Amino acid sequence: MTAPISEQLPAEELREDGQRKMEWARQHMPILKSLRADFEANQPFAGERIGMAMHVEAKTAVLAETLAAGGAEVAITGCNPLSTHDDVSVALDAIDGVTSYAKRGVDDDEYYDAMEAVIDHEPTITVDDGGDLVFAIHEDHPELIDTILGGCEETTTGVHRLRAMDADGALDYPMFAVNDTPMKRLFDNVHGTGESSLASIAMTTNLSWAGKTVVVAGFGHCGKGVAKKASGQNADVIVTEIEPRRALEAHMEGYDVMPMQEAAAEGDVFITTTGNRDIIVDEHFDVMDDGVVLSNAGHFDVEVDLKALEAKAVDSYEAREGMQAYEMDDGRRIHVLAEGRLVNLAAPVSLGHPVEVMDQSFGIQAVCVRELLESSDEYAAGLHEVPDELDREVAEIKLDAEGVEFDELTDEQSEYMDSWQHGT
Numbered sequence: 001m002t003a004p005i006s007e008q009l010p011a012e013e014l015r016e017d018g019q020r021k022m023e024w025a026r027q028h029m030p031i032l033k034s035l036r037a038d039f040e041a042n043q044p045f046a047g048e049r050i051g052m053a054m055h056v057e058a059k060t061a062v063l064a065e066t067l068a069a070g071g072a073e074v075a076i077t078g079c080n081p082l083s084t085h086d087d088v089s090v091a092l093d094a095i096d097g098v099t100s101y102a103k104r105g106v107d108d109d110e111y112y113d114a115m116e117a118v119i120d121h122e123p124t125i126t127v128d129d130g131g132d133l134v135f136a137i138h139e140d141h142p143e144l145i146d147t148i149l150g151g152c153e154e155t156t157t158g159v160h161r162l163r164a165m166d167a168d169g170a171l172d173y174p175m176f177a178v179n180d181t182p183m184k185r186l187f188d189n190v191h192g193t194g195e196s197s198l199a200s201i202a203m204t205t206n207l208s209w210a211g212k213t214v215v216v217a218g219f220g221h222c223g224k225g226v227a228k229k230a231s232g233q234n235a236d237v238i239v240t241e242i243e244p245r246r247a248l249e250a251h252m253e254g255y256d257v258m259p260m261q262e263a264a265a266e267g268d269v270f271i272t273t274t275g276n277r278d279i280i281v282d283e284h285f286d287v288m289d290d291g292v293v294l295s296n297a298g299h300f301d302v303e304v305d306l307k308a309l310e311a312k313a314v315d316s317y318e319a320r321e322g323m324q325a326y327e328m329d330d331g332r333r334i335h336v337l338a339e340g341r342l343v344n345l346a347a348p349v350s351l352g353h354p355v356e357v358m359d360q361s362f363g364i365q366a367v368c369v370r371e372l373l374e375s376s377d378e379y380a381a382g383l384h385e386v387p388d389e390l391d392r393e394v395a396e397i398k399l400d401a402e403g404v405e406f407d408e409l410t411d412e413q414s415e416y417m418d419s420w421q422h423g424t
Contacts, residue, residue, distance in 0.1 A: 002110075002117040005100045006093045009086055018091025021058040022065075028355040029059070030401030031363035031394055032066045039070030044370050046071030051123030053115060053133035054154065055083040055345050056102035059358035061092040066366055067127075068097035075121040077114040078102040079129040080299075082338060082346035112136070119144070125369055126151035130299050131158035138165070138172060150174035150372040150379055152365050156189070156222065157275040157299035159383070166383040174379035176368045178361070181386045183394055185221045188361040192353030194225030196344035197271060197297045198233065203349045204322045204337055205293060207269075209233035215267035217260065218274035219246040222297060226271050227255055238263045240279075260284055269293045271343070272303035282308040290332040293323075295343040304340045322348040363394040 005011075026033065039045070050072045054060045060076075068074045074097055078084040084104040093100040099121070101114040115136050122144055128134050128151060137144055150173055153159050159179045165171040178184055198209065214230040215238045216223050227237045227250070238256045240263050241247035251257045264270075264284035268291075272279045275298045282305060296303045310316065313326035319335055326334045338346035345352045352358070367390045372379070399406060409417070416422055 001120075002101050002113045004093050005086070005089045005103055008103060009090060011090045011094075014087040014090040015094055016091075018058075018061075018085065018087035018089070021085070021088055022061050022091055025058040025062050025355050029062055029359035029362075031359045031397045032062055032366065034397050034401070035363060035366050036066045036069050039066065039366075039370075043071040044373055045125075048125055048149075048373065049073045049075070049121050049123045050125045050127060050369065051118045051121060051133060052076040052127045053079045053118065054127065054129040055080060055342075055352060056089050056092065056100065057083065057085045057345075057352055058088050059352065059355055059362065061088050063127075063362040063365060064092055064098055064100075065095050066362075067369060068095060070370075072097065072125075073121065074098045075118040075123065076100050076102060077118050078104075078106075078111070079132060080342055080346060081106050081108075081111050082341050083350075083352070116140075122147065124149050125372060127154075127365055127369065128152070128158055129154040131155075131161035134158075134162065134171075134175065135165075138170065142172070145172045148173045149376045150176070152176045152178045152368045152372075154184075154361065154365065155179050155299055156220065160275055162383050171383060172381050174372070174376075174381055175383050176372070176386050177383055178364050178368060178386060181364055181391045183360050183364055183391050188353060188357050189221035190225035190228070192225070192357035192361075193222040193273070193297055193344065194227075194229035195357075196351070196353045197226055197295070198229050200344045200347045200350040201269065201271070201293065201295055201337060204320065204343075204347045205335075206320075207293075209235045212236070212268040213238060213266055215240065215260075215263045215270045216255075217270065217272040217279045217303070218298075219243075219250045220273065220275075223273040226273055226297060227253075230271075231255075235269075238266060261287070264288050267292060269295070271295050271297055273297045274303060275299060277302035278305055279303040281305040282312065285309055285312055285328070285334060288332065288334055291335070293335045293337065294340075295337040296340050297343055299342065301340040304336065306336065306340050309334065309336070360394060360398060363397065364391065367393060 084102040089100045089102040101117045159177045212235045214235045216227045217240045239250040240260045265287040314329050315327040319325040
């Protein structure tokens with residue numbers, strides 16, 4: 001049985017560094033600060049058990065401690081083998097009401113054993129990033145479903161999985177699609193993914209973006225953010241897409257749009273953002289230039305076909321920490337960052353999305369957990385949109401913290417907008 005992280009690692013050596021990281025994050029997370037004050041006063045989660053599978057670093061830790069401050073017993077593990085910060089995990093495990101099982105660099109068996117350890121707490125609420133926790137409960141522990149009030153899913157990939165489960169009639173408790181709210185799409189996906197992915201690639205490679213040709217696979221919200229930020233740092237951007245309207249949108253935004261087979265011969269840096277598998281595959285490796293860098297900003301490590309690349313290579317070695325070089329028989333070298341996993345969280349110096357961005361996303365998670373407890377009878381099993389008033393609440397907390405005022409509709413304006421009778 002998996003033990004809490006403090007029993008696996010030298011906790012005394014790590015805890016202080018983790019606490020410092022969390023304190024820095026708290027200073028820049030006014031939404032969670034505001035919600036925590038309310039939760040501490042009202043204890044909305046008293047008696048509840050919240051199971052979490054997320055990227056365990058400083059911002060996530062602040063969310064977990066915020067839920068615990070509201071009276072919950074929180075058990076948490078990682079949702080990616082390389083995204084946990086061990087010092088933060090240890091610091092989180094020391095907080096009253098929180099047990100952390102997250103550890104960096106685990107193999108598949110250890111990853112799922114830690115997931116099982118969280119499930120052993122018999123959660124009444126789940127908070128997920130990628131859908132692994134929800135899937136594990138449905139697949140291996142269906143007896144717990146009747147006592148689970150609901151859950152929240154953070155990511156595009158996770159929502160895709162839940163939507164497929166829901167369509168098949170296999171999602172047996174209510175889940176909020178946190179990823180699909182305006183507060184998540186407009187800020188986390190665009191600015192968070194764009195900024196953090198490029199920062200992690202730059203820090204891992206020590207290369208400049210200026211003058212590079214960057215190939216962005218997928219022009220959803222995450223791809224738009226990556227393309228926008230890369231262009232802003234003076235890179236030439238190529239977009240690949242399978243959806244005609246998004247391809248047209250990228251074209252009208254001024255990006256070159258072409259099939260991956262053509263883009264593979266032109267790119268210097270490749271960033272996949274699709275959430276799908278086999279985006280960069282065997283035939284693409286054949287036409288790539290010497291020295292190209294491949295990275296993934298989608299959730300799982302399936303967007304670059306690493307097995308095909310390994311089979312094609314005559315040699316492989318670590319070119320820099322977090323960057324594996326694959327040498328072809330003609331001498332060309334193709335470099336892969338973070339083992340093809342989430343580059344903004346799994347590379348050695350990755351810190352994930354900016355603190356302010358995650359404050360907004362985790363604010364949505366926190367109010368969704370509150371909603372599930374306050375109004376659980378209103379949500380049947382299946383995937384649900386986050387109520388718009390919750391999304392607006394989080395935005396208003398952020399604006400208030402920033403000292404930003406905004407207009408409101410007058411009664412006359414509201415009546416005008418709601419009426420179909422007004423004409424010329």
